Amino acid sequence: MKNMFRLDNRLALVTGGARGIGRAVAAKLAEAGADVAIFDLLDASEAAEEIAHTCRVRTNAYRADVTDPESLRRCFDAVERDMGTPDVLFNNAGIGPHKDALAVTPEEWNNVIGVNLNGIFFTATEFARRLIAKKTGGSIINTASMSGLIVNLPQRQASYNASKAAIIHLTRTLAVEWAEYGIRVNSISPGYIATDMIASVDPAMRGMWEKMIPFGRMGTPEELAGAVIYFASDASSYTSGSNLVIDGCYTAV
Numbered sequence: 227m228k229n230m231f232r233l234d235n236r237l238a239l240v241t242g243g244a245r246g247i248g249r250a251v252a253a254k255l256a257e258a259g260a261d262v263a264i265f266d267l268l269d270a271s272e273a274a275e276e277i278a279h280t281c282r283v284r285t286n287a288y289r290a291d292v293t294d295p296e297s298l299r300r301c302f303d304a305v306e307r308d309m310g311t312p313d314v315l316f317n318n319a320g321i322g323p324h325k326d327a328l329a330v331t332p333e334e335w336n337n338v339i340g341v342n343l344n345g346i347f348f349t350a351t352e353f354a355r356r357l358i359a360k361k362t363g364g365s366i367i368n369t370a371s372m373s374g375l376i377v378n379l380p381q382r383q384a385s386y387n388a389s390k391a392a393i394i395h396l397t398r399t400l401a402v403e404w405a406e407y408g409i410r411v412n413s414i415s416p417g418y419i420a421t422d423m424i425a426s427v428d429p430a431m432r433g434m435w436e437k438m439i440p441f442g443r444m445g446t447p448e449e450l451a452g453a454v455i456y457f458a459s460d461a462s463s464y465t466s467g468s469n470l471v472i473d474g475c476y477t478a479v
């Protein structure tokens with residue numbers, strides 16, 4: 227039987243792939259057979275080289291700012307030239323500052339919405355336009371968060387929570403709008419995952435989080451990869467508009 231989870235002959239584009247969840251998932255997509263292009267504000271060439279070396283697939287890194295449609299257009303053009311049209315988009319770049327709602331400035335609010343929501347939308351639309359022109363289908367996996375479903379404690383993060391809730395509904399909306407083009411759109415909603423994003427968080431707060439997670443621990447970035455590969459591959463050919471929560475039971479309580 228053909229392994230329906232394999233991604234051979236696919237090109238996966240991963241945003242925010244220089245480190246953290248993006249980097250770990252990019253490596254697993256490559257293990258499943260995909261070539262990988264990475265977009266990040268940071269230099270992701272070391273990540274790309276390591277993945278190419280370990281998995282024997284083609285990889286490239288591009289400096290892209292997901293808040294800037296012109297930067298995205300340039301980088302998508304470069305990917306098309308170097309590697310072809312991506313079939314899979316892991317739309318994952320994001321930021322997560324903590325601050326009381328009453329202290330957040332308009333600039334700080336707009337920055338979070340700019341990266342987490344506008345960035346997801348600009349990248350998804352640029353990806354979809356190219357697939358529609360080629361008349362081939364594809365798969366988008368957006369990184370939302372359990373914070374789009376619940377309100378975390380004790381930290382204050384109104385802009386983050388609002389942006390992630392919006393991603394979950396944007397995912398459903400684009401899934402419906404692009405169904406006729408064979409472009410599936412799903413999201414993952416991770417719980418607490420041990421990455422650089424939360425490395426700077428006060429250890430006492432992290433300890434509180436761990437007590438609130440029924441699994442008693444944070445997840446690893448690699449523990450998200452199975453869901454992304456499922457959504458990217460033919461295994462999920464009838465699935466679009468879904469949001470898969472991966473949170474060690476946090477939101478079940």
Ligand SMILES: NC(=O)c1ccc[n+]([C@@H]2O[C@H](COP(=O)([O-])OP(=O)(O)OC[C@H]3O[C@@H](n4cnc5c(N)ncnc54)[C@H](O)[C@@H]3O)[C@@H](O)[C@H]2O)c1
Binds near residue numbers: 322341345370371415
């Ligand atoms: N770590 C967690 O607990 C957790 C939980 C739920 C959801 N998430 C989400 O997962 C995603 C990845 O988070 P992470 O923990 O790996 O964080 P991270 O900070 O380790 O990685 C985020 C990456 O996104 C890149 N990035 C930020 N702004 C960008 C921009 N404007 N353009 C291009 N790249 C940009 C960063 O340079 C970085 O490489 C985010 O969307 C985050 O909200 C994380």
